[in-house]
Amino acid sequence: MTKQEEIKQLKNEKDAVILAHYYVRPEVQEIADYLGDSFYLSKAAAALTNQTLVFCGVSFMGESAKLLSPGKTVLLPDATADCPMAHMVTKETVDAARAEYEDLAVVCYINSTAEIKSWSDVCVTSANAVNIVRKLPNRHILFIPDKNLAAYVASQVPEKDFLFNDGYCPVHEHMAASEIAQLKIRYPQAPVLAHPECNRELLALADYIGSTSGIIKFATDSPGREFIIATEEGVRYALLQARPDAEFYFAQTLPVCVDMKKITLENIINALKTGKPAMKADPNTDAQAEAALTKMLELA
Incomplete structure (x- = not known):
């Protein structure tokens, strides 16, 4: 049995659904029932009827899901996956x-x-x-x-x-505007699509500023076939799913959120088997x- 097959079997046994952010590993995005940015995932978590939500992202996302669904079990596959x-x-x-x-x-x-x-x-x-x-x-x-x-x-x-x-956000704040400027010179027909968490110097170079889902929509709807992407590199998976005919260029210093990458197929399996780590309610907040x-x- 493959890891993907094991996850599918465990989901059925536990009445579980998997929600994943665009920045997690491609193989995790591939097995997700719901894939999106923070806004989409927060809406999905609030509406789902499944008893167990497996949140493939960082801890604030799991907390938000628990706040909106206090009676459900919300699992975060790696408890150390945090957002500075x-x-x-x-x-x-x-x-x-x-x-x-x-x-x-x-x-x-x-x-x-x-x-x-x-x-x-x-x-x-x-x-x-x-x-x-x-x-x-x-x-x-x-x-x-x-x-x-x-x-x-x-x-x-x-x-x-x-x-x-x-x-x-350290990933977006430290993305070098100079590296994006170099890409603009190399690919003059490619618009720069940037997340608003980026620093001001980089945003000044952007042709479009928007959320991760907004960046994907822009690339999906555009007739162009080259794009410079200024956000975390995990979005490449969704971009290629939407536009397999296009080329996407990232900064030379690849923007990677190490916490998002902590979520793996292995720890998803472990979370589904053990029911841990689970987000806990806090009556004080x-x-x-x-x-x-x-x-x-x-x-x-």
Whole structure:
């Protein structure tokens, strides 16, 4: 029996469904029942009726699934798969902003821990952040934890006043604009499709800025056959599925999230067999964190 066949058999036995992010390994994306970015996966997790959700991604994704489906078993195949940015804001920063501005909304990128979500008014993803912030009645916005996505949203919603935190995704923040500029010279017909978590210097070179799903849609709908991709390299699998006739070019220093790559077929099998590691509820934070996520789903 192959690993893929074993996973299929275990899923049937456990009433389980596998959700995977675009940044995990190709063989994990291939066996997923639901494949997408954070926004798509959060919606799917909230709607599924299966008793067990296997979340192939990093820990904040498993936490979000547990918040939206508290009665279900949510498995994260590798408990050490974390997101550094998910921790990059302090309660003191949030409290200070609330004390200074009465008309303040704390907008929390879904790439954050459940505790940080519990300090917030609404969650957003890179796919819906602009739309949600525009809908909020508040003039002042504290956007946490990512400074780069915050700056991009601020540029799209100039009628709001933004307060910025200093968090970032290491993979996107450290992607070199100079390497993307070199690709532009080498492939002058290829548009640059960039994730808004990228640093400002790189985003200035982009022809399109959008979420991972947005990047895939742009490449799918475009008549072109060459694209420069400025996001984590795991998206290559979905891009090639959508456009097998196209060429996709990444920075010379390949952008890899080592935490996403911790999810393997082996630890998916182990999680399904043992029911561990499972996400646990936290009565101290879950109600407020769930409210911020639910408001996101309502506004989006």
